[in-house]
Amino acid sequence: xxxxxxxxxxxxxxxxxxxxxxxxxxxxxxxxxxxxxxxxxxxxxxxxxxxxxxxxxxxxxxxxxxxxxxxxxxxxxxxxxxxxxxxxxxxxxxxxxxxxxxxxxxxxxxxxxxxxxxxxxxxxxxxxxxxxxxxxxxxxxxxxxxxxxxxxxxxxxxxxxxxxxxxxxxxxxxxxxxxxxxxxxxxxxxxxxxxxxxxxxxxxxxxxxxxxxxxxxxxxxxxxxxxxxxxxxxxxxxxxxxxxxxxxxxxxxxxxxxxxxxxxxxxxxxxxxxxxxxxxxxxxxxxxxxxxxx
Amino acid sequence: xxxxxxxxxxxxxxxxxxxxxxxxxxxxxxxxxxxxxxxxxxxxxxxxxxxxxxxxxxxxxxxxxxxxxxxxxxxxxxxxxxxxxxxxxxxxxxxxxxxxxxxxxxxxxxxxxxxxxxxxxxxxxxxxxxxxxxxxxxxxxxxxxxxxxxxxxxxxxxxxxxxxxxxxxxxxxxxxxxxxxxxxxxxxxxxxxxxxxxxxxxxxxxxxxxxxxxxxxxxxxxxxxxx
Numbered sequence: 001x002x003x004x005x006x007x008x009x010x011x012x013x014x015x016x017x018x019x020x021x022x023x024x025x026x027x028x029x030x031x032x033x034x035x036x037x038x039x040x041x042x043x044x045x046x047x048x049x050x051x052x053x054x055x056x057x058x059x060x061x062x063x064x065x066x067x068x069x070x071x072x073x074x075x076x077x078x079x080x081x082x083x084x085x086x087x088x089x090x091x092x093x094x095x096x097x098x099x100x101x102x103x104x105x106x107x108x109x110x111x112x113x114x115x116x117x118x119x120x121x122x123x124x125x126x127x128x129x130x131x132x133x134x135x136x137x138x139x140x141x142x143x144x145x146x147x148x149x150x151x152x153x154x155x156x157x158x159x160x161x162x163x164x165x166x167x168x169x170x171x172x173x174x175x176x177x178x179x180x181x182x183x184x185x186x187x188x189x190x191x192x193x194x195x196x197x198x199x200x201x202x203x204x205x206x207x208x209x210x211x212x213x214x215x216x217x218x219x220x221x222x223x224x225x226x227x228x229x230x231x232x233x234x235x236x237x238x239x240x241x242x243x244x245x246x247x248x249x250x251x252x253x254x255x256x257x258x259x260x261x262x263x264x265x266x267x268x269x270x271x272x273x274x275x276x277x278x279x280x281x282x283x284x285x286x287x288x289x290x291x292x293x294x
Numbered sequence: 295x296x297x298x299x300x301x302x303x304x305x306x307x308x309x310x311x312x313x314x315x316x317x318x319x320x321x322x323x324x325x326x327x328x329x330x331x332x333x334x335x336x337x338x339x340x341x342x343x344x345x346x347x348x349x350x351x352x353x354x355x356x357x358x359x360x361x362x363x364x365x366x367x368x369x370x371x372x373x374x375x376x377x378x379x380x381x382x383x384x385x386x387x388x389x390x391x392x393x394x395x396x397x398x399x400x401x402x403x404x405x406x407x408x409x410x411x412x413x414x415x416x417x418x419x420x421x422x423x424x425x426x427x428x429x430x431x432x433x434x435x436x437x438x439x440x441x442x443x444x445x446x447x448x449x450x451x452x453x454x455x456x457x458x459x460x461x462x463x464x465x466x467x468x469x470x471x472x473x474x475x476x477x478x479x480x481x482x483x484x485x486x487x488x489x490x491x492x493x494x495x496x497x498x499x500x501x502x503x504x505x506x507x508x509x510x511x512x513x514x515x516x517x518x519x520x521x
Contacts, residue, residue, distance in 0.1 A: 202344065204370045
């Protein structure tokens with residue numbers, strides 16, 4: 001109880017003593033966490049879009065007339081990239097064509113016998129594996145031809161990679177800047193009280209007792225910075241989503257309030273943990289050098 | 295607590311010999327003056343007792359514990375049994391007299407009621423009741439030194455180290471401080487005090503250890519400042 005009172009009192013003292021520095025740290029942490037949050041949400045949306053496009057991506061494989069479509073389907077189903085395989089009979093294919101042609105479907109009657117062949121509709125688990133799958137299918141003797149949206153697949157794949165690397169860069173940059181700022185602030189607090197710290201050591205205070213207020217300072221600054229960033233995300237993300245949805249209504253953007261709330265909670269927890277780790281590290285280093293006998 | 299220095303040498307980098315081949319023993323309950331010119335090694339000797347400095351060679355034992363072998367986690371607990379007073383008082387300026395003294399006990403998680411009782415008792419002991427809510431910078435040098443003594447007494451230490459406690463004080467105030475230190479010693483606490491003050495050593499006659507260029511050149515029970 002006494003210790004807790006001391007820790008809270010001293011943490012408040014440290015924060016008040018260096019309030020300008022603390023404020024700047026808080027703002028930097030908030031801005032960096034906000035950028036980190038938005039970058040992650042951007043990546044989340046790209047991933048969600050890719051997932052949806054991948055789900056709709058179909059590779060069409062046309063079977064030779066003398067081959068058995070069911071046995072070919074069984075072989076293809078075994079491939080790891082394949083999510084689902086559906087066989088389409090010539091009659092089904094003709095019915096689809098007629099439906100697509102609408103009033104002009106009567107023209108098909110002129111052809112006489114159904115010219116269409118058995119085909120397989122293959123759904124994949126990831127767009128990035130389609131090229132390999134197509135090569136695989138082309139090497140199968142039962143398959144006559146393969147049709148797929150090659151350009152779309154390539155773009156999807158490169159977009160996914162770009163989004164991933166952009167998010168990773170932002171993530172690392174935000175962590176680096178926030179860590180550096182929290183580390184420096186805690187270090188300045190420790191350094192400005194080095195005389196008091198040496199007295200504390202002399203009268204028998206333990207390292208953890210001396211270090212805790214400084215660790216709490218770093219943790220609180222980072223935690224509140226992350227909380228401000230979370231608020232910033234709520235106030236900027238939803239209006240942004242509304243504008244995007246009104247101009248590009250076909251875009252499906254992650255806007256579930258529960259998901260965003262969970263994401264913000266995660267961001268705050270991450271900020272607090274980052275602050276705690278940085279201030280623990282600097283306090284540990286400082287204590288080790290301050291307590292070292294001559 | 296007995297203190298034993300065995301063949302102790304301390305060399306600071308690059309090659310400053312602060313203490314050389316010191317062998318001495320201070321028995322429990324003794325009062326010992328350490329005298330000598332500036333740079334003779336007095337403070338280094340005291341810092342080795344508080345384990346702020348480790349010997350380059352030899353060993354320092356306090357109460358049969360070799361301080362060199364002490365683990366880092368054990369040092370705070372050892373220091374709580376050693377009261378330290380310095381020439382520059384080493385008080386925390388942001389805390390009041392009462393808080394400076396209470397702080398020592400707070401580090402040990404002593405219950406608040408006991409902290410208050412003990413702090414007020416030692417404040418009375420050094421005669422600072424009226425000053426207990428003032429900050430160190432609002433006090434005179436003698437008063438600050440009394441706060442430092444009160445703080446050192448707060449944990450009822452069995453060893454009291456005073457590094458030139460009267461160095462910044464006038465004769466009258468030094469005399470008051472000495473009377474407090476004598477009463478501490480009379481209660482059975484071992485007191486080791488470094489000083490330059492000839493009149494104090496000659497007035498309050500105790501064992502005298504004289505250092506010169508890091509070596510013990512005189513060890514005289516009931517001695518005077520000058521041979």
